[in-house]
Amino acid sequence: MASWKLVTFLAVAVSCTSALEVRHVRSSRVSAASTTELPTAPFSIALTDKAPRSSYKKQLLRELRSGGKSKTAVVDGSGDDEEYLTDIVVGGQSFKVIVDTxxxxTWLADKGFKCFTLDNSPQPAADCFFGTTGFDTSKSKTFVPLPDTNFNISYGDGEFLTGSVGFDTVTVGGxxxxxxxIGVxxxxxxxxxxxxxxxxGLAFPDLTSVYNGSNPDLDGADNSxxxxxxxxxxxxxxxxxxxxFSVALNRGTFAHQANTTFDPDLGFLAFGGIAPVAVTKRSATVPVQGFATSSGGSEFFYYAVDIDALVFPGSTAKTTIKAPTIIDTGTTLNYVPTNIAKAFNARFDPPATFVEDEDTYYVDCNATAPAFSAKIGGVEFAVDGRDQILPFLDENNDLVCISGTQDGGPDEDDTIFIFGDVFLHNVVATFDISKNDIILTERASY
Structure with a gap:
């Protein structure tokens, strides 16, 4: 069986995991036609796809549940997943970057950066496989360093990024x-x-990764x-x-997903209104769920929402998710509770096969996917069957497929589940950071 490495760009401040156990629950509001309430975004930029990376996904959920005390953010990469990229200009220099809710x-590799293996051994810069030689701060007329600080993100599989911090002019989509x-x-x-x-990154300020002092070995909650x-x-x-801001992520064709590494037309990132794609009048406005802190307050870290129910053949009214579910452009797959993943994947024709040592449901590439909807804010949003069968080429260059809906672990209060691109291909997600709401709008068929 092929080795499939499940991954995500979801960042988690590990010191905050203890705060995830008690949520500050906010009620949902259903809107049958909220598309008329949202202006068309005055700024938008096309998204592109995709580049394979190698990084172990399930480590993320283990880190989330571990209750670790380090404030260093944990991020996992997107291996054989789809990375949605966009163009960004920083200090007059252009780059492609990953778009991540x-x-x-926001970080860039520095010109002259040092590259290391996962076991911290030096290696040529080319072996880190960035798309350019990096950001040259000396050629930016607007870059201002922030002294006595450091940027520091570590990764569940051993990847890490450290560096300096500064200010610069950043332009995206006009x-x-x-x-x-930014991190350099x-x-x-x-x-x-x-x-x-x-x-x-487009999530909340409390997930940023800058620390006081110049030694990343001393980073923690106290100097964040x-x-x-x-x-x-x-x-x-x-x-x-x-x-x-709003994101509309297009699905690629089956052939494209299996055989290419880049596509210049896979949706939009939009600022100031809804992304410019065709939508229906089915929508719901749902609150981002904050998390209680030890001080008695509530903080927001990422875009977590409550799922009313998951609906598929054989599901029941009790097919719900207790824990919050993160709406995340940096993750390809949906990760749902173990019992739901098992029941859903059994409904493929032929049924999906669970490979235990990879913690992954594989499917026949010609299988028929069962119907699947997520009820959010009282509205059912259907996931197209095309999004439930994901192809990739294994190490022998053979085509294999996995299910778009995978096992995210037991449905417990301190667990976090993820709705990634498999779900997001079917809606426009608009994030209101003033009200801490998400407006989900059904996309017209495409």
């Missing part, structure tokens, strides 16, 4: 933010894709320095009149 930092805080990666253990040179991510800065600077 599951983390918060939207410009001045003095945006000077040391990386990174299994790259030869296309992107960094990442743009949260800051405004790119879109939060845009709103603060009044660069947009409506405090929402």
């Amino acid at each position: 599951g983390s918060s930092d 939207l410009t933010v001045t003095r945006q805080e 990666v000077t040391a990386a253990a990174w299994e790259g894709d030869s296309i992107n040179t960094g990442l743009m 320095l949260p800051y405004n991510p790119f879109f939060f800065s845009a709103v603060q600077q009044k660069a947009v009149s409506t405090p929402v």
Whole structure:
């Protein structure tokens, strides 16, 4: 059987995992036609796809449940998953970066960065497989360093990024933010894709990864320095009149997913309104779920929502998810509770096969996927069967397929589940950071 490495770009501040046990529950609001309430975004940019990476996915969920005390963020990469990339200009220099609603930092590899293996041995810079030689701060007329700080993200599989911190002018899709805080990666253990040179995170400030002091070995909760991510800065600077951003992720064709590494037309990232794609009038406005803290307050880290129920042949009214589910562009697959994944995958024709040592459901590439819907905010959003069979080429260059809905672990209060691109191909997700709401709008058939 092929080796499938399950991965995500979801970032998690491990010191906050204890806060995830008690949620501050906010009620949902159903809107039958919220598309009329959202302006068309004045700033938008096409998304591109995709580049294979190698990194172990299930480590993420173990890290989430571990209750670790380090404040260093944990991020896992996207191996044989789809990375949605966009163009970004920083200090007058252009790069392709990963678009990620599951983390918060904007970071770029520095020109002259040092590359390491996962066991921390030096290796040639080319072996980190960034898409360019890196960001040259000396050629930026607007870069201002932030002294006595460091940028530091570690990874569940041993990857890491460390470096310096600074401010610069950042432009994405025509939207410009001045003095945006960014990470400049000077040391990386990174299994790259030869296309992107960094990442743009769109989640909340408390997931950022900047620390006081210059020694990353001393980083922890006590010296964390949260800051405004790119879109939060845009709103603060009044660069947009409506405090929402929106993503519409197109699915690729089966042949494209199996055989190519890049596609220039796979949707939109939009700022200030809804992404410019055809939608229906089915929509729901749902609150982002905050998490209680030991001080009695509530904080927001990533875009977690409550799922009312999952509906598929054989499901029941009790097919619900107790724990919050993260809406994450940086993860390809859906990760649902163990019992739901088992019941759903049994409904493929022929049934999916669970490979225990890989913790993965494989399917026949010509299988028929069962119907599947997620009821969110009182509205059912169907997932197209085309999104439930994901092809890739194994180490022998043979075509194999996995299910788009995988086992995310037991449905317990301290567990976090994920709706990734498999779900997002079927909706436009619009994130309102002023109200901490997500508007999910059904896409027209495409």
